[in-house]
Amino acid sequence: MAEINVTPFVDVMLVLLIIFMVTAPLLTAGVPVNLPDSRAAALDQDQEPITLSIDETGRTFIDETEVPEAVLPDRLAALAGGGDQPRQVFLRADRTLDYGRVMRVMGELNRAGLNRIALVSVGQE
Template sequence: MAMNLPSSRGRGRRAPMADINVTPLVDVMLVLLIIFMVTAPLLTAGVPVNLPDARAKALDQEQKPVEVSLDETGRIFIDKDEIGEDALPVRLAAIAASRAVGQGPQIFLRADRKLDYGRVMRVMGELNRAGLNRVALVTVEGGGDAAQ
């Protein structure tokens, strides 16, 4: 029985290697499998969330932010002045123009938890249309049902 072993004598050529080393391939596949197993549960968006409650800390502010509030009846307030829905775009454009230096003002949006989500999104759309993109949603600190 003769085996085809590479040797140093002869013509100086080595015999072609017919084996494939699959160990690195298996290692890479196992790492990719672990990455997909960890990230797949994070991609689901069906988690029920109670949005008005949060455990976040207060944001550090350089200047006083503008507060836009919606009460439980849907009335809109800028700081403490009541604004009609038809006058809101004009007032927001004035705020954006008066503070056009730098990034623009920080907006705190406070909305009652009983309001329709579409109503809050209409106000956020008006903020975006006016160029006021630094919007923070204000929530109750503690994550409990303290504000009921």
């Protein structure tokens, strides 16, 4: 018989597809933050955004790396990099945080030249 039976290959690929579909949403949020609700739609992205998270205790994270408040302006300036178009920043802040804490971080983002800021919330269906 000179033919290859592709049915087992298709079965394996479908199982792998299901596994990736189930695990992919679990990999996006690295820092547990209790986000507020919103009815806004998701944004279309050209390049990979910077994710800045503030947890319920006020600790600041860039992607999944904790950044002390004293070092935050330098790290943001390094991320801005002076490109032709400022990078998109997703700001994820816990709903129990003080408004002033979130505004201080937004001020540091603005001073670093990162002024394309999107506030992340939990969408309602």
